[in-house]
Structure formats: C-alpha cells, structure tokens
Amino acid sequence: MDITAQKPAAPPSPGPAAPEDKGAARGATRPGDRIFLGFSRGSGIFVLVLMAAIAAFLTYRASLAISKDEANFFTSFEWNPTGVPPEFGIAVLAFGTVVSSVIAMVIAVPISVGIALFITHYAPRRLGGTVGYVIDLLAAVPSIVYGLWGAIVLVPHMDGLYGWLDDYLGWTGVFAWEGGPARSLLTVGILLALMILPIITNVSREVFRQVPRMHEEAALALGATRWEVIRMSVLPFGRSGVISASMLGLGRALGETMAVAMVLSPSFDISASLLDAGGGTFAQNIASKFNEATVMGQDALIASGMVLFVITLLVNGAARLIIARRKEYSGANA
Amino acid sequence: MSNATLSPRRDSLRGATLPKWFAWAVAAGSLALGYGISAAAGLHSDVQWALIAAVLFVVGSYAVSAKIEGARQAKDRTATSLVWVAFLLAVTPLASLLWETAERGVKVLDGYFLTHSMGVVADAEPGGGIYHALLGTLEQVGLAALISVPVGVLTAIYLVEYGRGKLAKAVTFFVDVMTGIPSIVAGLFILSLWVLILKMGPSGFAGSLALSILMIPVVVRSTEEMLKLVPNELREASLALGVPKWRTILKVVLPTSIGGIITGIMLAVARITGETAPVLLLVWGTDFINANPFQDPQESLPMYIYLQFGAGSDPAYDRAWAAALTLIAFIMILNLVARGIARWKAPR
Known part of the structure; x- marks a missing residue:
C-alpha cells in the first residue's frame, strides 16, 4: 500500500495532480525522505526566487534611472545619463541590435539548413559524421575568440566585399561606403551569423534525422528526385523545428556582447548605410560604457539591459511555444 | 539512397543522364573561370573570386542539366550544388577561425607563457603570460560549479522524482526562461545586487555568482534528461525491497545516470569558461596574480584576451591569440572528455 503510493510517476506526463501529491507527502514520512525532499524542493524554490530576484532588482534599478531621464527613453538618440539633465534613450541601441540580428538571421538560417541537409542527406556518411562532430565542437567556441x-x-x-557592394549597390544608400575600416553593423551581422550557425545547424540536423524513413521512401518510390524528396517530406516535417532553432539562434545573437564590442566601432547615431562604422547594440553598449559609468550611468545601462532581457524573453518564449506545439502532432507517425 | 543506383541504366525508360564526372568538370571549370574573371577585373579579395566561381557553378550546372536531363533533374542538381555551396561558405570562415587561432596562438605559447603573469610587463612589450588568468578562470569556474551543481542536480531530482503540480510546472518554465538569459544581463543582476546594493567590490566570487546563473539551467536541463532515461523498473524494484525513496534515488537512480549527469556538468562548465561579459562587469581583470577569489579584481582567460586585444600592440595581439588557443584547447578537452564519459558510462 505504502509502496504503490511512493511509485514515481512516468516523468513526461504531468498526470492527475492532487491525489499523487498527497501520496508523495505521505511517502515522505521517514526523516531521510523528508530531508531529501526538503533539499530538492528547496533547490526548485531557490531557482524561482532567483528569477524573481533578477526581475525585481533589474526593474528597481532601471526604474530609478528612467524616472530621472529627461529625454524619452524609447525614442531619444542621446546617451548622456550623467549630464545635468540626464538624457538617454535606447533608439540607437534597439536599431543596432535588431539590424545586426536580422542580418545574422538572413545569412545564418538558409546556410544552416543547407549544412543540416548536407550532413543528413547529401554528404557521404563518414564526411557527414565528421562535419557534424566539428560543428558540435564549434558551438562550444567562446564568443571572445569569435570576437x-x-x-x-x-x-x-x-x-x-564592401568595395564591391558600394560599386554596384551603393546607389541604394543602404550599401554606400565612405571607406574606413569595416567595423560596421554589416560585419557584426556576418560575424553573429557565423556564431549562431553551429547552434541552428545542430538543432535542424536533429530534426531532419527524425523525419520518418517511410515518408522519404514513399516519395522516392514515386520517382521523386532527391530535391523533391527533401521538399515534399523533409522540409515540411522539419519546418517548426527549424523555426524554433532559428529563434534560439536569434536569442543568442541579440544578447551577444563581446564579439560585437570588439568588432564594432560604436557611435550614438543611426546611419542609413549598413557599411559605415557606427551604431551600437544593447549588450555592446553595456560592456563598453560600463567602466567609466557612475552609479547613475550604471542604472541607465541596467535599464537598457532590462529592455534586452524582455526582448530575449519574448523571442525564447516564442521558440518554446513552437516546440511545444510541434510535440503535439509530431509523434503521430513515428 | 539515390534512385540512379536502383534502376538499371535503360535509356529508353530513364532519359538521358549526365556522367558522374560532370559535376567535377563544371566545378573545375567555374573555379578557373572565376579566378580568371577576378584576375582580369583586378579584384583582389579571395572571397570575391570564390563567390563568382560558386555562382558560375550553380548556373552552369543548371543550364547544362536542364538542356540534357530535363527541368526536374536540373532543379535537383541546383539544390545539390546550393547545399554544397552552403557547406563550403560556412566551413571556410569557421576553418579559418580555428586555423588562425592555432597558427597565431603557437607563437608565444610555451611553458613560460603558462607560468608567468603580466605583472611587470608593459602592454607593448613582448613576454608575460597567463598564469594569473588561468588561476582566476579555474577559481571562478570552480566556485560557480560548486554553487550550481548541487542546486541544479537537486532541482532536476525534484522535477523528475517528486515534481508534480504547480510548483514543478513553474520551476520547469523558469528554468527554460533562465536558459535564455543573455550573459550580460546575468552580470547586471549580480552587479545591481552585489555591488550596488550590498556595496561589495569587484571579486572573482561575484563573477562566479553570475556564472552560476548561467550554469544552473544547463545543469538542470541535462540532468533532467538523464534522470528521465532511468527505467522505472529499477526504481520500483528498489522500492519493492523496502528501500526508502531517498536511498533509492541516491543508490539506484543517480548511479545509473551518473555518466550522463557528469557529461552535462562538464559541458556546462565548458560553456561558462568562455563567458566574458559577466567577468568584465564583476571581476574587472588585473595584470597581477590574485589567488583570493573573494577580494579584489581577478583575471580570467577570456578577460585576458579582451584586455590584450584592447592594448592593441603586436606583442599584445600575440598574447591574445595564445590565450585564445589555450582557452579553446581547454574547452575542447572538456568537451571531448565529456563525450568520452558519456560513451563509456552509457546505460547498457
């Protein structure tokens, strides 16, 4: 009787909550059990408290800064939190963060999908295995080395590349280049693309591996070429997986600090050209302004970090949502 | 895999196919042509002629194949070449990253470099080393692991063995949220708590606190996955013998999954070893040896790379590359050992 009450539930399914909970509580009457349960539940609660504390402290310091801000926090192009009316805003940072991450995504997602397909469907088996292994290891290379x-x-x-873009696409304004070192948002975007490539590739590869063999063989039996097999069975199956992998990559690109700080030559304005040095991102701005900042300056940086935090939360949340939805109907045809 | 090998070559049924060497021929042709064009046009960048060659290859093989094999086969060839192009496009810079680091890193990397600090060496002078940075990294990462491993493993045990109901769901959700926290935000949190509110100065320990915020969710996730792999029969058998639940967890569940758990922990350590942003905010970096992680600024390997890069002289760059090589080697070894353990201790 006692034993059945203690039986651990199958982990993935939440199961009926209330009666099981009672059983667990009754099982924990032995002192050893009670202590152990206390420790492990305590750790769980600690994680919750930690998250709450992060949110609370950041909000508190950020609100201190924003309440003193004389300029509009969201639209101002100034960053002068120690000025005599303190004025600072995140418009430039938001622009730089979004633009560099979008460039990174535009480059990295198609290439990652390509490499994932290469590993799973095109490469000779041994080469595919090796490439997969190397990409795995590259995902562990720290961002400072990329920087x-x-x-x-x-x-x-x-x-x-810059000269070429300026010659042929310079008339658009977006790709105009005045010369000078290529420490611009475009270079940052390309570097970020390289950094998130291994992550997106790894996840996409796993998803493509799970495509039911039957789907592919059915398409082949109908006389499809390899590309048609991929288009008809692999890509539709893997779509949501690739999307969520890209979101995870995007989350990483948004929060990347050191690589951006080392490559970009920052300035507090928005240039129409992606090729001209200047601009900034949230994380880069925090890293480079932090040293000379006073308490007020640090609070202003914390306020901008808070915005970054919220943005990455939204992006990661969206990724989780897609993964969760995919779970519901992916197992049906395994 | 491909249907070409399955069916006999009967031209009346299959239609024309191009020979196998066709792709190689087009590749060689477009490489030569790409190089020729860029030489003629006076382009200097290696990247450019490679790109021209890639475009020529894709267009060329499509055109020839469409003419001889038909549109569907041509599309298939285009897709194949695009996938190869994607592979080469990505592998070139990544290989360059590893190659440059290795090549430039070995210049000053020797025993002296590993056992001396930067104490009396000016930025523009050669000499000096990373001893203080290695020491700092080991202490900070070690402290972070000491904090996060118990918390992470116990949280995972709670989620898998006990967790049901609202608390477990909330913990799962917030561990997910924590996974996505950018490292600089973790640094800012400890900064606002430790430095601005508790008025503590920069120290290695403050850095460890921020690193453990990054490490805890990774440990929880990987440990959770491993605990879920332990068959329920083992737990039931142990409980049926009258063993208390906590002893079942400690003596049956954990030993069964210990290989995977250690692998996860080592991968998490590898991840935080390379983190720079929190260290920059909280540990500050120094040129001197500071063996006490609880007081005064310390150095760490990533921080050392950043400072030497900032110094901007050639000897400093050499030192930065050598430190980068050391860091990559350290992380790779951790990764390989972790994989080795995973394979060796894999559930049989």
Whole structure:
C-alpha cells in the first residue's frame, strides 16, 4: 500500500495532480525522505526566487534611472545619463541590435539548413559524421575568440566585399561606403551569423534525422528526385523545428556582447548605410560604457539591459511555444 | 539512397543522364573561370573570386542539366550544388577561425607563457603570460560549479522524482526562461545586487555568482534528461525491497545516470569558461596574480584576451591569440572528455 503510493510517476506526463501529491507527502514520512525532499524542493524554490530576484532588482534599478531621464527613453538618440539633465534613450541601441540580428538571421538560417541537409542527406556518411562532430565542437567556441578573429582577421577581409557592394549597390544608400575600416553593423551581422550557425545547424540536423524513413521512401518510390524528396517530406516535417532553432539562434545573437564590442566601432547615431562604422547594440553598449559609468550611468545601462532581457524573453518564449506545439502532432507517425 | 543506383541504366525508360564526372568538370571549370574573371577585373579579395566561381557553378550546372536531363533533374542538381555551396561558405570562415587561432596562438605559447603573469610587463612589450588568468578562470569556474551543481542536480531530482503540480510546472518554465538569459544581463543582476546594493567590490566570487546563473539551467536541463532515461523498473524494484525513496534515488537512480549527469556538468562548465561579459562587469581583470577569489579584481582567460586585444600592440595581439588557443584547447578537452564519459558510462 505504502509502496504503490511512493511509485514515481512516468516523468513526461504531468498526470492527475492532487491525489499523487498527497501520496508523495505521505511517502515522505521517514526523516531521510523528508530531508531529501526538503533539499530538492528547496533547490526548485531557490531557482524561482532567483528569477524573481533578477526581475525585481533589474526593474528597481532601471526604474530609478528612467524616472530621472529627461529625454524619452524609447525614442531619444542621446546617451548622456550623467549630464545635468540626464538624457538617454535606447533608439540607437534597439536599431543596432535588431539590424545586426536580422542580418545574422538572413545569412545564418538558409546556410544552416543547407549544412543540416548536407550532413543528413547529401554528404557521404563518414564526411557527414565528421562535419557534424566539428560543428558540435564549434558551438562550444567562446564568443571572445569569435570576437578576436572577427576584429583581426575578418574586418580586413571585408574591404573587398564592401568595395564591391558600394560599386554596384551603393546607389541604394543602404550599401554606400565612405571607406574606413569595416567595423560596421554589416560585419557584426556576418560575424553573429557565423556564431549562431553551429547552434541552428545542430538543432535542424536533429530534426531532419527524425523525419520518418517511410515518408522519404514513399516519395522516392514515386520517382521523386532527391530535391523533391527533401521538399515534399523533409522540409515540411522539419519546418517548426527549424523555426524554433532559428529563434534560439536569434536569442543568442541579440544578447551577444563581446564579439560585437570588439568588432564594432560604436557611435550614438543611426546611419542609413549598413557599411559605415557606427551604431551600437544593447549588450555592446553595456560592456563598453560600463567602466567609466557612475552609479547613475550604471542604472541607465541596467535599464537598457532590462529592455534586452524582455526582448530575449519574448523571442525564447516564442521558440518554446513552437516546440511545444510541434510535440503535439509530431509523434503521430513515428 | 539515390534512385540512379536502383534502376538499371535503360535509356529508353530513364532519359538521358549526365556522367558522374560532370559535376567535377563544371566545378573545375567555374573555379578557373572565376579566378580568371577576378584576375582580369583586378579584384583582389579571395572571397570575391570564390563567390563568382560558386555562382558560375550553380548556373552552369543548371543550364547544362536542364538542356540534357530535363527541368526536374536540373532543379535537383541546383539544390545539390546550393547545399554544397552552403557547406563550403560556412566551413571556410569557421576553418579559418580555428586555423588562425592555432597558427597565431603557437607563437608565444610555451611553458613560460603558462607560468608567468603580466605583472611587470608593459602592454607593448613582448613576454608575460597567463598564469594569473588561468588561476582566476579555474577559481571562478570552480566556485560557480560548486554553487550550481548541487542546486541544479537537486532541482532536476525534484522535477523528475517528486515534481508534480504547480510548483514543478513553474520551476520547469523558469528554468527554460533562465536558459535564455543573455550573459550580460546575468552580470547586471549580480552587479545591481552585489555591488550596488550590498556595496561589495569587484571579486572573482561575484563573477562566479553570475556564472552560476548561467550554469544552473544547463545543469538542470541535462540532468533532467538523464534522470528521465532511468527505467522505472529499477526504481520500483528498489522500492519493492523496502528501500526508502531517498536511498533509492541516491543508490539506484543517480548511479545509473551518473555518466550522463557528469557529461552535462562538464559541458556546462565548458560553456561558462568562455563567458566574458559577466567577468568584465564583476571581476574587472588585473595584470597581477590574485589567488583570493573573494577580494579584489581577478583575471580570467577570456578577460585576458579582451584586455590584450584592447592594448592593441603586436606583442599584445600575440598574447591574445595564445590565450585564445589555450582557452579553446581547454574547452575542447572538456568537451571531448565529456563525450568520452558519456560513451563509456552509457546505460547498457
């Protein structure tokens, strides 16, 4: 009797909550059990308290700063929190963060899907395995190394591409280039794309691997070419997985600090051209302004970090939502 | 895989197919042409002629194939070449990253570099080393692991073995949320709590606190996955013998999954070892050896790379590359060992 009450539930299914809870409480009458349950439940509660504390402290410091801000926090182009009326706003940072992340996504998502397909469907088996392994390891390379490589190796190599873009697309204004080092939002976007490539590739590869063999063989039996197999069975099956992988990559690109801080030469204005040095992102601005900041300056930086926090929460939440929805009808045909 | 090998080559049924060497021929042709065009037009960047060659390859193989094999096969070839192009496009810079780090890193990386600090070395001078940074990294990461491993593993045990109802759901949700916190935000939180409110100065321990915020969710997630893999029969058998639940968890569940749990912890350690942003905000960095993580600024490997990069002289760049190589090697070794453990201790 006692034993059945203690039986652990199958983990994935939440099951009926109330009666089981009672059983667990009754099972924990032995002192050892009670202590152990206390410790593990305590850790769970600790995580909750930690999250609440993060939100509370950030909001508190941010509100201190924003209440003193004389300019509009969301639309001002100034960043002068120590000025005599303190004026600062996040317009430039929001612009830079969004633009660099969008560039990164535009480059990284198609290429990652390509590599994932390469590994799962095109490459000879051994090469695919090796590439997958190397990409796995690359996902672990720290961002500071990407930053060092970007600033010293990538930036000089961008000149050729920049010149070409300026020659042929300069008339649009978006790709106009005045010369000078290529420490612009476009380079940052390309570097971010490289950084999130391994993550998106890894997740997409796992999703493509799970495509039911039957679907592919059915398409092949109908005489489909390899591309038609991929278009008809692999991509539809993997779509939501790829979307959520991209969102996870986007979350990482939005919050990336050191690589951006090392490559970008920041300035507090918005330039129409992606190729001209200048602009900034939330994380980069915090890292580079932090050292000389007074308490008020730090509070202003915390306020901008708070905005970044909210944005990444929304992006990650959307990714989780897509993953959760996918779970509901993916197992049906395994 | 491809249907070409399954069916006999009967031209009356299959229609014309291009020979296997066709793709290689087009590739060689477009490489030569791309190089020729860029040489003729006076372009200097390696990237440009490679891009021209790639475009030529895709267009060329489509055109020829559409003419001989038909539109569907041509599309298939285009897709194949696009996938290869994607692969090469991504692999080139990533290989360059590893190659440059290795090549430039070995210049000053030797025993002296690993055992000396930057104490009396000016930024523009050669010499000096990363001893203080290694020490700081090991202490900060070690402290962070000491905080996050118990919390993370116990939280995972709670979620898998006990957790039902609202509390468990809330914990699961917020662990997910924590996974996505940007490292700089974790740094800002500890900054606002530790430095601005408790008025503590910068120290290695403050950095460890921020790192453990990043590490806890990773440990929880991986441990949870591993605990879920333990078959329920094992738990039931142990409980049926009258073993209390906590002893069942400690003596049956954890030993069964310990390999996977250790792997997850090592991967989490590898992840936080390279974090720079929280260290920048909370530990500050120094050129001197500070073995006490609870007081005064410390150095760490990523921070060292950042400071040497900022110094901006050639010897400093050399030191930055060497430190980057050390850091990558450290993380790769952790990763490989973790995988080794996972394979060795895999549930049999």
